[in-house]
Amino acid sequence: MAKTFAEINEKIKKGQAVVVTAEEVIDLVREKGRKRVAKEVDVVTTATFGPMCSSGALLNFGHTDPPIKMQKVWLNNVPAYAGIAAVDAYIGATELSETRGMEYGGAHVIEDLISGKKVKLKAISYGTDCYPRKEVESYITLGSINQAILFNPRNAYQNYSVATNSSDRTIYTYMGVLLPNFGNANYCNCSQLSPLINDPLYRTIGVGTRIFLGGTQGYIAWEGTQHNPLQKRDKKTKIPIAPAGTLCLIGNLKEMSRDFLKAAIFYRYGVTLFVGIGIPIPILDEEMAHFVSISDEDIYTTVVDYSVPRREKPSLGKVSYKELKSGEIKIKGRKIPTAPLSSLFKAREIARILKEWIKKGKFFLQEPIQRLPLDEKFKPLDIRP
Amino acid sequence: MAKKRIVLTFPPELVDQPIIYRLVKDYDLVLNILRAQVTPKEEGKMVLELEGNKEGINKGLKYLEDMKVDVQPLAKDIKLDDKECISCGACIAVCSPKALSMNRESWKLEFDRDRCLLCGLCVPACPLGVIQIEFE
Numbered sequence: 001m002a003k004t005f006a007e008i009n010e011k012i013k014k015g016q017a018v019v020v021t022a023e024e025v026i027d028l029v030r031e032k033g034r035k036r037v038a039k040e041v042d043v044v045t046t047a048t049f050g051p052m053c054s055s056g057a058l059l060n061f062g063h064t065d066p067p068i069k070m071q072k073v074w075l076n077n078v079p080a081y082a083g084i085a086a087v088d089a090y091i092g093a094t095e096l097s098e099t100r101g102m103e104y105g106g107a108h109v110i111e112d113l114i115s116g117k118k119v120k121l122k123a124i125s126y127g128t129d130c131y132p133r134k135e136v137e138s139y140i141t142l143g144s145i146n147q148a149i150l151f152n153p154r155n156a157y158q159n160y161s162v163a164t165n166s167s168d169r170t171i172y173t174y175m176g177v178l179l180p181n182f183g184n185a186n187y188c189n190c191s192q193l194s195p196l197i198n199d200p201l202y203r204t205i206g207v208g209t210r211i212f213l214g215g216t217q218g219y220i221a222w223e224g225t226q227h228n229p230l231q232k233r234d235k236k237t238k239i240p241i242a243p244a245g246t247l248c249l250i251g252n253l254k255e256m257s258r259d260f261l262k263a264a265i266f267y268r269y270g271v272t273l274f275v276g277i278g279i280p281i282p283i284l285d286e287e288m289a290h291f292v293s294i295s296d297e298d299i300y301t302t303v304v305d306y307s308v309p310r311r312e313k314p315s316l317g318k319v320s321y322k323e324l325k326s327g328e329i330k331i332k333g334r335k336i337p338t339a340p341l342s343s344l345f346k347a348r349e350i351a352r353i354l355k356e357w358i359k360k361g362k363f364f365l366q367e368p369i370q371r372l373p374l375d376e377k378f379k380p381l382d383i384r385p
Numbered sequence: 386m387a388k389k390r391i392v393l394t395f396p397p398e399l400v401d402q403p404i405i406y407r408l409v410k411d412y413d414l415v416l417n418i419l420r421a422q423v424t425p426k427e428e429g430k431m432v433l434e435l436e437g438n439k440e441g442i443n444k445g446l447k448y449l450e451d452m453k454v455d456v457q458p459l460a461k462d463i464k465l466d467d468k469e470c471i472s473c474g475a476c477i478a479v480c481s482p483k484a485l486s487m488n489r490e491s492w493k494l495e496f497d498r499d500r501c502l503l504c505g506l507c508v509p510a511c512p513l514g515v516i517q518i519e520f521e
Contacts, residue, residue: 049471051512169427176475177510180424184478262471264512272512274471325489339478341512343471344492 002285005367008042012361017042019358021351022193022281022292029293038289043358043365046195046292047212047278047350050188050342051264053174054154054225055273056092057110057253060146061121063087064138069131070123074098075109075140082123086131090151093263093273105271107263110150113142114214114258148253150214150261154224156277158196158245159231159301162187162319162329164336167307172268176341178306185329188341191299191321193351195279196245198292200238202229204281206368211249212278212354215260217363218251228378237294241318242302245372249277260350276346278354282365296321303331311380387439390419390459392504393449395429404452405431412445413437420481420502432459432504460503465496466515476507476516 011017018041020028025044029037061070063086073082073089077099080089095106112119118139127134142148163175164185171178176186191197199205209220224246231244260276283289301324303316319329324338357363395404400423408414415436423429435442449456465485472494477485484501487494505518 050473169424170422176512177479179422179479180427186475186478262513265514266512267509274473274512327487327489337478339476340474340487343473345472345494348492 003042003282004284005282005365008282009364011042012358012364015359015361017358019043019045019355021348021355022046022198023348023351025292026192026295029289034286034289034293037293038283038286041283041289044198044281044283044292045278045351045354045358046193046198046281047276047347047354048156048190048194048342049260049274049276049346049350050190051174051266051272052152052155052275053094053272055150055152055275056090056106057113058088058090058147058149058151061087061089061140062144062146064133064136066133067131068123068125068133068136069128070136071125072123074122075119076104076112077120077122078104078106078109080106094271096271102265102268102270105263107271107273110253110273111258111261111263113148114253114256114261116141116143142254150218150249150251150253150256151221152249152275154226154246155249155275156195156224156247156279157189157243158194158200159240160187160189160243161302161304162324162338163306164303164316164331165307166305171307172266173306174266174269174272175306176339177267182331182334182336185303185324185331185336185338186341187301187324187338189301189321190342190344190347191325192295193344193347195277195281196247197239197294197299199281199288200233200240200291202245202372202374203288204284204368205247205279206371208366208369209279210364210366211280212276212350212357213249213251214253214256214276216251216255216257218249219366220247220368221250222248223372223376224248226378227373227376229372229374229376230378234298234300237298238291239294239299241300260346274343276350278350280354280358280363280365296325303329386436387442389435389442391433391435391446392457392459393429393431393433394455394457395423395431396453397426397428399452399454400425400427400429402452404449404454407448408435408445412441412448414441414445420504422506430504430506432502460505460518462519463496463501463503463505463507464517464519465494466517469513469515470494471513473512475512476510479506479510
């Protein structure tokens, strides 16, 4: 018997929904079988908490008197994009400070704002008849401005490659410090707890899905940029074995907390933002019960040599998340110590919080209003004369 | 006899020079290499314990200085801010003595002070900047 979103929401309303995390459900399926779990469990909560560079916030500062059409904007000396109307700007997480370089960036501005700190606003303009002011310098806080919308074009990657380094020198990447001669291998995915790993064919996660974002309720706005559903998938599990689907997320920054949104610096690479995301998966039928029960030993990813600074980096083979999480993988007969970059500890906390919200009737499922594409090609940029 | 623990940083052009050999041969020092990461054409790092008479140690340090090797006293302590740490695990990759490690049950970062050689490599490896180094 299949369930619908509406039936599950009805149970949530009555406080009767059965909710477990994507880690808890694995043992349940082993114990009771797929059929019973499909019948008894209503929602499985998934989560991730990792560095996600393609993130940022849209801010509306309000109008000065006389008004200004802000042409260029800086927040704590970090440039924000202001080519949208008069007092809107987008502060990107990876933008660097013009005075402090890699020490401080857009992600830090976002974290400072949600911490309640004052942020210095500077804007310049050419002046028009309707917006005569040419310069403004002031301070803003999250409370003093109008909208503050977290709008992340690409988050929650469905799987990611493992980074290692075959060269004879240390390299510094967005995948962390990679020691020479295969000194380490870094991975960045919460595997069996991760959202799109648990719904590999995007049956329940789509445009309009209500989610946990940065400590509050947010939404999936669209497919993420570089969404690549045609990535090679494991024949048995249908889970991609390299970076594949992505999500574009939106939410109210004013309600977010720095427990689930944190600025970070990857040494000699740059600034990024750790984003906490939780996504509920309704167990509509046996197939969904099956997808959420797939565990680390059957989830694979590709090991890639980051010492080759090219678009196509050489692949060094496939490993399972069970091997990665053991602390050591074997590549070409060589043992390489592993380290995670996304925090499974915090992701578990998010999955637990989302579970509580649903159980207490504070969070309802939103059925996608449009499916994520399953057949979209991820195109390269070829340089043309 | 005196003992001193130091952290050496070799500029890339010095990595192929027999500097440690000179310390032993010319200044009669007993050396104990606690940790080293030296790669051709790259900046090298070494945590070194020197043992010898005071004059030998001072002359050895002067020699290192003349050779343009950066000499820093060994850190007294590494401080991990438990409250701010999110247990991502980015630091464990660079910690070869495995003082920083993941609890594979709770996935919380653990710091075993006894194993730490105070090399400081974890400080820049922490994306949140919650590991601090303290000098004597």
